[in-house]
Amino acid sequence: MITAENSESAIALRRYKSELYTTGFGYILFGLWSTLKVIMSVFLGDMALRNVVKRLEVPADEESMFVLFYVLIIVIIVVVVLFGHLYVGLGAIRASRGVKKKAFLILAKILAVVNVLSLLGYLGNFSDLSDFTVNDTTIASFLVDLTVTLLLFGMIRADKMIKRLTA
Numbered sequence: 001m002i003t004a005e006n007s008e009s010a011i012a013l014r015r016y017k018s019e020l021y022t023t024g025f026g027y028i029l030f031g032l033w034s035t036l037k038v039i040m041s042v043f044l045g046d047m048a049l050r051n052v053v054k055r056l057e058v059p060a061d062e063e064s065m066f067v068l069f070y071v072l073i074i075v076i077i078v079v080v081v082l083f084g085h086l087y088v089g090l091g092a093i094r095a096s097r098g099v100k101k102k103a104f105l106i107l108a109k110i111l112a113v114v115n116v117l118s119l120l121g122y123l124g125n126f127s128d129l130s131d132f133t134v135n136d137t138t139i140a141s142f143l144v145d146l147t148v149t150l151l152l153f154g155m156i157r158a159d160k161m162i163k164r165l166t167a
Helices: 008-043 049-056 060-096 103-126 136-166
Strands: none
Touching: 008 060, 008 136, 049 060, 060 103, 060 136, 103 136
């Protein structure tokens, strides 16, 4: 029968490994949501393809080439976002299982800083309090971005604590 060591440090190590695994998996799920959000905005939102073609007044003879170029750019963005999330998430999952590959942590730290800066961008929505209107999508986007930022900081903290406990 296999028994687990129940010392204080062994329990903490299991807890941080579990946290690292969970944050990695959560970051992958948010990556899938991010790609879905980009795809929905291309077809349904303000950046919808038909609206972009109308706003830019693309000539009819160049419209198919413009649409192809626009879709290609969107596909590249979706692939980069998805693979970035997969790389960081799978790196965290592997690190939680003891694999020593830590390059994902550098990207996670960079993304955490970028996410904090993007959260500061929401303050621009509240700068003019004389005409204070915030729509539901702004609130939802802020909460999702805040959650992703907290996931990244949790991932970084869990990895640091695992290093401290195993050193």
